[in-house]
Amino acid sequence: MHWELEVTLFIFLVAAALLALESRNLLTAVVSLTVFSFLSALLYVAMGAVDVGFTEAVVGGGVSGVLFVVTIFKTTRTCRD
Amino acid sequence: MSGLEFFVGHYAYWFVVALLVLGLYGMIVKRNFVKKLIGMTIFQVAVIIFFISSAVKKGATIPIADKAVGTAESGLYVNPLQHTLMLTAIVVGVATAGVGYALLVTIFRRFRTLNEPELMERMRREREAAEKQGNDA
Numbered sequence: 001m002h003w004e005l006e007v008t009l010f011i012f013l014v015a016a017a018l019l020a021l022e023s024r025n026l027l028t029a030v031v032s033l034t035v036f037s038f039l040s041a042l043l044y045v046a047m048g049a050v051d052v053g054f055t056e057a058v059v060g061g062g063v064s065g066v067l068f069v070v071t072i073f074k075t076t077r078t079c080r081d
Numbered sequence: 082m083s084g085l086e087f088f089v090g091h092y093a094y095w096f097v098v099a100l101l102v103l104g105l106y107g108m109i110v111k112r113n114f115v116k117k118l119i120g121m122t123i124f125q126v127a128v129i130i131f132f133i134s135s136a137v138k139k140g141a142t143i144p145i146a147d148k149a150v151g152t153a154e155s156g157l158y159v160n161p162l163q164h165t166l167m168l169t170a171i172v173v174g175v176a177t178a179g180v181g182y183a184l185l186v187t188i189f190r191r192f193r194t195l196n197e198p199e200l201m202e203r204m205r206r207e208r209e210a211a212e213k214q215g216n217d218a
Contacts, residue, residue, distance in 0.1 A: 003089060010096040017100060017123045021107045026115050033119050040126045048143045048159040049133050052167050056129075059175050064122070071182040072115065075189040079113040080196065 002046065009043045026072050026079050034065040093134040100127035114188070114195045118181045125174045129167045136163040 016039055020032035037060030045053035088095065104127055107120020136159050144161035146152055189195055192203045 003092065007092055007096075010092070014096065014099055014103070017103045020119050020123070021103060021111065021116060026113075029116070029119060033122060036123065036126070040130065043130065044133055047133050047137050048141065049136065049164045049167070050143050050145075052129070052133060052164050052171065055168055055171050059171055060122075060126075064175055064178060067179060067182050068115075068118075071185055074186050075115075075195055079116065081110075081112050081116065 005046050006043065009039055009046060013039045013043065024079055026077050027069070029079070030065065030068040030072060033068065034061050037061045037064065093130070097127050097131045097134070100124075100130070103127075112197045114185055114197065118178060118185070121181070122174070122178060125170070129170055132163045132167050132170075136160040 013036060016032050016036040020029045020036055023029045023032065038057060041053045041057040041061065044050075044056060100123055104120045104122075104124025107123060108117050111117055111120060138156065138159055141157055141159045142150060144158045144164065150157050185195060188200065192200055194200050194203065
């Protein structure tokens with residue numbers, strides 16, 4: 001609908017994905033992935049998909065992030081790549 | 082059609098391809114299993130964005146019946162078919178990721194590592210030790 005808003009969100013989305021993949025600390029990676037999920041929810045709303053937007057915000061930004069943090073605290077936090 | 086117009090007209094596809102490549106890179110190149118799961122999540126979001134962007138119509142509003150817009154002209158609403166499909170895909174994706182987390186915790190409890198080459202080495206050593214024990218007995 002508004003291409004300037006969508007391009008800005010896309011650029012932040014790619015930046016968050018890069019940060020999530022490249023950080024050595026896994027907790028940083030997981031927080032970046034939650035930011036990525038929330039930005040994608042904003043993008044869905046900008047594209048007119050409000051139902052998908054709030055499902056992604058609840059499930060991707062909430063449940064998935066909590067599960068990931070629990071996994072990391074049950075395993076290890078360091079990562080070599 | 083100039084280069085800038087071509088980019089602006091198809092920008093969603095370029096960014097979706099970039100995210101798909103990032104997700105594949107995370108799943109194939111990264112050696113840590115948590116990073117592989119993160120790559121899978123990114124890949125999944127890229128596919129969902131591709132479907133959602135195919136539903137967008139120029140000058141259309143969100144797919145909720147509005148008295149001011151009316152329901153006679155369906156072109157005034159964004160296509161809701163892709164939205165319902167992707168709603169299911171998000172929930173299924175979280176279930177898949179949940180199985181992945183459970184596998185990661187199980188692997189770490191048994192082998193004390195989440196690094197792929199290290200895990201392969203430890204599995205090989207464990208198998209050799211078991212074979213040796215079988216030969217001795």
